[in-house]
Amino acid sequence: MSFNYSKLLGRIVERYGTQYNFAQAMGMSEHSLSGKLNNKVPWKTTEIVKMTELLDLKTSDIPSYFFAK
Numbered sequence: 001m002s003f004n005y006s007k008l009l010g011r012i013v014e015r016y017g018t019q020y021n022f023a024q025a026m027g028m029s030e031h032s033l034s035g036k037l038n039n040k041v042p043w044k045t046t047e048i049v050k051m052t053e054l055l056d057l058k059t060s061d062i063p064s065y066f067f068a069k
Contacts, residue, residue, distance in 0.1 A: 002039045008065045009037060011055050025054055 009019075016022040023033040026047070035041040048066055051057070057065060 002069075003066065004068045005037045005039075005066075007068060008051075011057070011065065015055055022054070026050060 012019060012022045016025060019033055019037070020030045023030040026033065028047075032041070036043055036047075043066060048062060052059065052062060055065075
């Protein structure tokens with residue numbers, strides 16, 4: 001199943017400037033982040049939790065950022 005991560009990507013760029021900077025904050029490679037944003041690799045629950053903290057999102061925001069079609 002493919003999800004639309006455009007809203008998530010916008011928030012990443014808004015807060016961190018680049019995917020690379022955000023990947024560093026997440027403790028992952030830019031390649032790993034790209035794979036997840038391009039629906040090639042699924043997100044782990046722990047990654048979603050960490051991302052909501054780093055991006056200053058509410059728990060109620062998770063569906064619109066991670067599960068939009």
